Amino acid sequence: MSMDTAFKDDRKLTYLNAEGGNKPLKSPVCDDVLERARAYRLGRLRAALNQSDCAALLLYDPCNIRYAFDSSNMQVWTLHNQMRYALILAGGPAIMFEFKGCLHQCEGLPGIDEIRVAKTWMFMASGDRVEAATNIWADEIADLIRQYGGGNTRIACDSLGGSGVHALEARGLAYVEGTQLTEIARSIKSVDEIELMRWTIRVCEAGMARIYNHSHPGVTERELWAHLHFENARSGGDWLETKLLTCGPRTNPWYQECSDRVCQKGEMISFDTDMIGPYGYCADLSRSWTCGNSQMKDRQRRLYDTALEQIYHNLDLVRPGMSFDEFNAESWRIPGAHVPYRYSLAVHGVGMADEWPVVPLHVDWGPGATTGCFESGQVVCVESLIAEEGSESIKLETQVLVTETGAERLDSFPFE
Template sequence: MKAGFNGVDFEDNINFTRLHAERLERAKKYLKESGFGALLCYDFDNIRYITGTHVGEWNRNKMNRHCLLIDGVEQPILFDPACPSKRQRVSWINPENIMPAVGSMRGSIPAEVGMVEQEVAEIVSYLKKYGAEGRTLGIDIVDIPLYQALEKAGISIGDGQAPMVEARMIKTEDEIELLKCSAAMVDAAYWDVAKHLRPGATENEMEALIQHQLFKWGAESVEFVNCISGQRGNPHSHTTSNRMIRPGELVYFDVGNVYNGYHTCYYRTFSCGRPTKAQEEAYAKALKWIRDGISVIKPGNTTADVAKMWPSAQELGFNDEKEAFLLQFAHGIGLGLWEKPAISRLFSLDHPFEFKPGMTFAIETWCPSEDGSGSARIEEEIVVTKTGHEVITKFPSDEIVSCGFPGCMFP
């Protein structure tokens, strides 16, 4: 990480003006290649990618906020519930391109009010204004009433998610720096976990510790913290409980930090006390699988090369690859938690995808301990470089971090 968390006047840092411009240009490029006349985006991450704006997680699932990117038009049109504020505080979009957003609020506003019809009329008016009304409109996600109203207005609708997935797959220099900043915050949070993990601590208490530290350091949001202890680790429960951690147990964490929109997905495994031989053996397997997978990540190789390094679902004790889907897995990461490329034995062996510089993703493995005391879980975040790859998650993963007792790494 070469950038600081705050801009300074004496050296280069994250350049947000460049970030806005480069993301918008990539969105325009893939819009043009799609053949659509415009993209209508309701997905918050796509809106942010195109417009460089955000309004808070409270609004994410209301389906009112949206943006319209029209082929050949310089600036996007943003529809935002904080429209008056955006007009004052967003200098990179003309005020006349920032409009209020109400919509139906997921049906909470009565249909007879006609908010959906008003929304469609606004969209159609911009398409007509810029000569795009006769071309297909790409939409990423949509409410059914809005979809039906657009069809009724004679608008041909296509899959707008596809070009945005492609646009966001290769990250810019500033996006990679933001991902590194976000990961650095979790690096530090895991140090605090190691100092506080002990018998009597509860899973939700440890989650609260991580949340507190991340917000203190400037997290925009914490999408999730999963703390999984003891027998809850096999099978993986994928959620935190109020269970109390006991001596001799493995505990693993997954942290979804969000810094300036950019996510982490970052597992580490700890032991309450010194790990048993069975726990160390499970960890060694998970570590080998993830490092073998990472070793083949470079431009020209494919996702199949990684998937070949992992055990089958049956070897892990599951019926099929769908059951094991999230346990030996990789997924793109950026403004979204899951982006392209994805890697799994479920599909990657038969449908390989080539690695290219600028791709960023999280890669994760899991292995249960034969003594029934828990499971090992490891995850690293990767940037594909011109010559290979870079691991940007820095909290040590060479061995289980032991905590809470004399003789442990963190007594």
């Protein structure tokens, strides 16, 4: 069955573009929006840096580097290879240390004051010379702190290996955990960031429509998952964080990755996109539907209705000033039969990836739960996972903007 005819009367297909899904989506976002978002994000980090009383912020996490400079070179690879980094000096320039041979990737980005070749000190690159390489790297960082720090030796770092920490401390610098600084800074989105995120969600929903349109008996889980990759890649997106698409009995327990299992007519297909899309923003949406567009069986419908009840109840609680503790007290209560198969989160933040805050499901609430409250400008995902013994799992998730008066859903892909 062709893409133009399959399920052609279903309104989900409105999320494919006017050419019937045969051409990539083209972003309507103007350059001014992107430029304002870049300036806002770097300003948020600089403000947080000043409040922290640190001389500098050292970034290795590629999501933080993207947030700071909109520099996106080899992000997945550098998630596990510390080969490029950024240094933002409270009293000085913002410097991008780029992988050798890639300096041109950062040219023209307005937040970067200087581009230098990165000093690589990980074992893969340095081998038995790693100690000498670490010293060269640390000397340069320490020299910059002395030059611009005004006597302040505190340096905030988001993700730095132990040998790097020790090398900086040996040069008189005081290590400060920087993850809290970056997470709090990233948690409040500007109007321009929301416009960029809306486009990522639009691309994601086109990918979801492709999955829906190919959910025929005989297709494999991996073949379905590939449609989201395809739409994201051809529309300028980055990567998928997980591989969470399963069908039938493989939906329960949750967190099984997609396989070559063939989907059968009438089985539930459930997935979680976890998509890092255009402009580096995350579209974290979940849906469930039946293979072959079949009418749900009674048990499937009962579980689906329960999941929707959780989504809508908790969505109504999301508003500025609502503390996480208050949210937990008023949140939807999962029936006992579903507790062993639950999702441990009720709500979590999202931006350029899943972010702070994480609000546990009431069953998992405890002394370790984060404090704080919802604030206008945050974007959060409201979650549901409903299953019971011997059943399939229903996975639903919606992405919402906390506004001055409540919450606005950013996704509009229909539930069943």
